[in-house]
Structure formats: structure tokens, C-alpha cells
Amino acid sequence: MRTEGRAKRLPRAVRERQIMDAAVDVFSRLGFHAASMDEISEVAGISKPMLYAYLGSKEELFATCIRREATRMMEAIATGVEPEQEPDVQLWSGLRAFFGFVGENRASWQVLHRQASTQGGPFAAELADMRGRAVSLVAALLTQSTKAPATKLEAESLAAALVGAGESLAEWWLDHPEEPAGVVAARLMNLVWMGFGDLVEGNVWHPPSRR
Amino acid sequence: MRTEGRAKRLPRAVRERQIMDAAVDVFSRLGFHAASMDEISEVAGISKPMLYAYLGSKEELFATCIRREATRMMEAIATGVEPEQEPDVQLWSGLRAFFGFVGENRASWQVLHRQASTQGGPFAAELADMRGRAVSLVAALLTQSTKAPATKLEAESLAAALVGAGESLAEWWLDHPEEPAGVVAARLMNLVWMGFGDLVEGNVWHPPSRR
DNA sequence: CCTGGTACCTACTCGCGAGTAAGACTACTG
DNA sequence: CAGTAGTCTTACTCGCGAGTAGGTACCAGG
Structure with missing residues (x-):
């Protein structure tokens, strides 16, 4: 349960998998529209700009x-x-x-x-x-x-x-x-x-x- | 195709049916979240406050x-x-x-x-x-x-x-x-x-x- | 012709969420 | 111990849409 502070430094490939897992989880629970990039980033344990840097826009992420x-x-x-x-x-x-x-x-x-x-x-x-x-x-x-x-x-x-x-x-x-x-x-x-x-x-x- | 001006005065029951038809149309095309009360009111040919006055909130409308x-x-x-x-x-x-x-x-x-x-x-x-x-x-x-x-x-x-x-x-x-x-x-x-x-x-x- | 009530409107407030700017921290490379 | 490349952050902008305040037109009955 991290709530503050910097995330551990990890190689890109690993982070991307974490993010994808979080995204599938959140999308499945809330649906595409109701799911927010903020929540996905939180579940993934990183901040929003990372999301955009690695997986692109919300639509790209969903398609992926x-x-x-x-x-x-x-x-x-x-x-x-x-x-x-x-x-x-x-x-x-x-x-x-x-x-x-x-x-x-x-x-x-x-x-x-x-x-x-x-x-x-x-x-x-x-x-x-x-x-x-x-x-x-x-x-x-x-x-x-x-x-x-x-x-x-x-x-x-x-x-x-x-x-x-x-x-x-x-x-x-x-x-x-x-x-x-x-x-x-x-x-x-x-x-x-x-x-x-x-x-x-x-x-x-x-x-x-x-x- | 009305774009401006006041709508014709109609009894409440009739308006309500018009609104419901419009709502089904818009909800079916866009889905619950993507559908906006603005668009429903426009399709129905009336203004947003009428929507709220007659059918209540977005969720109530959808359930109805x-x-x-x-x-x-x-x-x-x-x-x-x-x-x-x-x-x-x-x-x-x-x-x-x-x-x-x-x-x-x-x-x-x-x-x-x-x-x-x-x-x-x-x-x-x-x-x-x-x-x-x-x-x-x-x-x-x-x-x-x-x-x-x-x-x-x-x-x-x-x-x-x-x-x-x-x-x-x-x-x-x-x-x-x-x-x-x-x-x-x-x-x-x-x-x-x-x-x-x-x-x-x-x-x-x-x-x-x-x- | 006034008086109320009902249908109807324009024009807002306000929060939420997508997307970004700008920089700070870490680690490896020489 | 620089320098630099890649990871990660805080702190914003900005538009869109739910819901509302405060009216205006229209039709009764007196």
C-alpha cells in the first residue's frame, strides 16, 4: 500500500506489464468511459505522465x-x-x-x-x-x-x-x-x-x- | 429541423414520451456514459431543464x-x-x-x-x-x-x-x-x-x- | 384585463478527468 | 566525479458535461 513518495526504479518492460495488468483490472471493473487514467496509474503504482509516456492515450491503452x-x-x-x-x-x-x-x-x-x-x-x-x-x-x-x-x-x-x-x-x-x-x-x-x-x-x- | 426558438407548448404526457424516445435513441447509439443530457434534450427538441423537471437525473432517466x-x-x-x-x-x-x-x-x-x-x-x-x-x-x-x-x-x-x-x-x-x-x-x-x-x-x- | 400556474428558456456554476510542461532523482559510463 | 540517458514526479491547463438559478412566453379563469 504505497500512498506517497517515489516509485522504485524499474526497467521499462516490467513497468509496462504492471501498467497493462492494472489497466485490464480497472477497465474490467469500471468500463472504458468510467475508468480514469488517474485510477489506472494509481493501481499501477506510478504517476500519470508515466502512463502517457509508455502506453500513449487512453484509447491506445485500451486497444492494447x-x-x-x-x-x-x-x-x-x-x-x-x-x-x-x-x-x-x-x-x-x-x-x-x-x-x-x-x-x-x-x-x-x-x-x-x-x-x-x-x-x-x-x-x-x-x-x-x-x-x-x-x-x-x-x-x-x-x-x-x-x-x-x-x-x-x-x-x-x-x-x-x-x-x-x-x-x-x-x-x-x-x-x-x-x-x-x-x-x-x-x-x-x-x-x-x-x-x-x-x-x-x-x-x-x-x-x-x-x- | 429546429435549431432555435421556443418549442411548441405540449401537455406533459406527450413531452415525456418524446423525451423517452429520444433518450432510448441516444443511449443506444452512444452508451450510458458517452450520452449527454444536452444531446438527449436536443434530439427531443426541448431544453435541458425540461428534461430534469420531467424525468429527473440521468440515472433515473436511464432506468426508466x-x-x-x-x-x-x-x-x-x-x-x-x-x-x-x-x-x-x-x-x-x-x-x-x-x-x-x-x-x-x-x-x-x-x-x-x-x-x-x-x-x-x-x-x-x-x-x-x-x-x-x-x-x-x-x-x-x-x-x-x-x-x-x-x-x-x-x-x-x-x-x-x-x-x-x-x-x-x-x-x-x-x-x-x-x-x-x-x-x-x-x-x-x-x-x-x-x-x-x-x-x-x-x-x-x-x-x-x-x- | 389581470392573476396565477404550467410549459419553456438562456446562461450560468462546478467538479472531474484527459493530457502536458517542466523539472528532479537515479544509475551507469567514462 | 562529471555527464548523460532514462525513470519518475508535482502541479498545472482546459474542455466537457451534470445539474441549477432565475427568468420569459403562453393559456386558463375570473
Whole structure:
């Protein structure tokens, strides 16, 4: 708890990471507009001019946050899924990785999705870019697994719906933190793979064996 | 296009509706924080003190907007679905009513969902309340249609997932306005009723006969 | 034609937050 | 022990937006 005095001298790279962490924290709690550069600098443990010297304007800082967190998340998902497995297993791994990331990085998800999507301009574009990558991933998975003659466009739109459902469920999850990640992921898996039509008949999907 | 001069004298009730319409418009375009009372008053065609005299502070005004739009939407859905039909048909009607409303009232949906959910405090509570009503509706539908021994809790959570998926798809739709409402609704219907497992086999859901 | 009440206005105050000017402290390099 | 490059600060300016004081136009009923 420092309140006064000079901050310890640190190399630029380290300071920049501290500042980014503070920024993600504050943006996620307050939103872009309500967050003030004063508060970010205080949380980061430095003074405002440092902020401007290192990360530029408020908008630049926010965009940088989005890019960093988006990259972190896509990497988490990519390392969680192995391309040679069955389609449903791949989807299952992807969902678990996704919800795992969101669960352990609520702030990241907040700033990424909730904040970025409500501020217009370049921020939403940044987010849309990430979503596009996710949709392509799922679409490829679907195309690969489809036996029926489905068009590329149809796969794309279904993938978009699934990604949307995932985003939404994560959003919902933020307000119901008591549920474990695995349960939420399994719920979505069942919903999108089996459908209500099967579920009300008692047919559920489960992962093949253990692990 | 008035730019100067006095506004026509109007009874209070009429003015209040004009102001609410303007507020929904501005809040949806700019978000709560970025929206200014000056701009709302200008769009409404009156001066700022009128705003304060009639609708109170900025926060009160925003909360009033949310309540009004939430009520409008729930009514639109309720009138669209007939309780004596088959479960899947009920769901289908509900989805069409929902996406129909969102399509014809983008601004309402923006202020309702995107804005209300990002501002904390009483706004999110207002929204959560509406979502709760929607979830109960769907949960009842599911419980009624289930033959398997599903718990109430399971129905609730599945309903939450479905409502979440709907919210999300509507959200996505805002950024892809070229799609017609019926197509988006059908997509979600297929996804949640059939599931990918069926869809990749070529099994799709369709409404029973025409209309 | 006066008298009140309601709709409506111009023209402020005041705090908050983005962004900056100008300099002070530290540490390494010769 | 200079000199210099990079870190860090205090202490501002300045505009914008929430909320208000103190009126002016307009329409009743007497």
C-alpha cells in the first residue's frame, strides 16, 4: 500500500506489464468511459505522465489491452485442442479450454467482451477479428465432420451461432460464478451437440471414457 | 429541423414520451456514459431543464428507459406464443417473436441489453429481472415437455443457456443486419432443438406444415 | 384585463478527468 | 566525479458535461 513518495526504479518492460495488468483490472471493473487514467496509474503504482509516456492515450491503452487479452485467450484454446481427434471430442476440448480460460481470467474476459463490444470504433473491430478467428476454427471442425452436403456458408453461420452461444454463456456465467467451469462447458456441449429434442428424451452426450 | 426558438407548448404526457424516445435513441447509439443530457434534450427538441423537471437525473432517466423497453419486449413475446401448442412449436413462436422484436427495435435492444448489462448497479438488476422472467418461461416449457426424469434445476439451467444463446445471437445479429429475422430464428431453433450431432447428419427441424 | 400556474428558456456554476510542461532523482559510463 | 540517458514526479491547463438559478412566453379563469 504505497500512498506517497517515489516509485522504485524499474526497467521499462516490467513497468509496462504492471501498467497493462492494472489497466485490464480497472477497465474490467469500471468500463472504458468510467475508468480514469488517474485510477489506472494509481493501481499501477506510478504517476500519470508515466502512463502517457509508455502506453500513449487512453484509447491506445485500451486497444492494447484488448489485443493482449485476445491473444492470450486464443492461445489457451489452441493449446487445449488436438486436431487429430474426433470432431465431438475436439469441440469438447475447445469448450473446456475456453471456459477454463474465462474462469481463471474473469477480468480479461470482461474487458475483452463486455467492454470492447460496447465501445464502438476500432475496439469492436479488434474484437470482431478475434471472433472471426474463433468462428473459422469451429467452421473447419464442422466441415471436416459433416457427411451431409452442407455448404461452406451454412457451416460458417452455424459456427457463428455456436461461438455466440459460448460467448453468451460465458457472459451469463459472470453473473453466476458458483458453477464450476466443467459443468458450464458440459451444458453447452450437450445443448449444441444433442439439442433439446434429444435431451428431453433423456439422450445425453458424454465424453469417450476418462480423459 | 429546429435549431432555435421556443418549442411548441405540449401537455406533459406527450413531452415525456418524446423525451423517452429520444433518450432510448441516444443511449443506444452512444452508451450510458458517452450520452449527454444536452444531446438527449436536443434530439427531443426541448431544453435541458425540461428534461430534469420531467424525468429527473440521468440515472433515473436511464432506468426508466430500461423498464419501459423490457416491458415492451416481454409483451411482444407473450402475445406471440400460444400455450396449448406443442413444445417445439411454442419455442419456435417464441423465438420468432423475440427476433422479430429485436429486428424492429434495434435501439431498444441495444439500450436494454448491451448498455444495461455493462453499467453496474440497479441497471443490471433491472435487466436480470427481465431475464429471470424469460428463463422461467422457457423452463416451464421444458419441464412440461420432458418425458425423462429431469430435475427442476436442470431445466432451469438449460433454459438459462437457451436464453443466453438467444441474447447472444441477437447481439451477433446487430453486427450482421443483412440477415432476415426468420433465418436467424430458424438457425437458433435448429441448433438448440436438433444439435450439431443431428445437423451434420443432415437431420433438420422444420415447422409443422405452413403457418 | 389581470392573476396565477404550467410549459419553456438562456446562461450560468462546478467538479472531474484527459493530457502536458517542466523539472528532479537515479544509475551507469567514462 | 562529471555527464548523460532514462525513470519518475508535482502541479498545472482546459474542455466537457451534470445539474441549477432565475427568468420569459403562453393559456386558463375570473
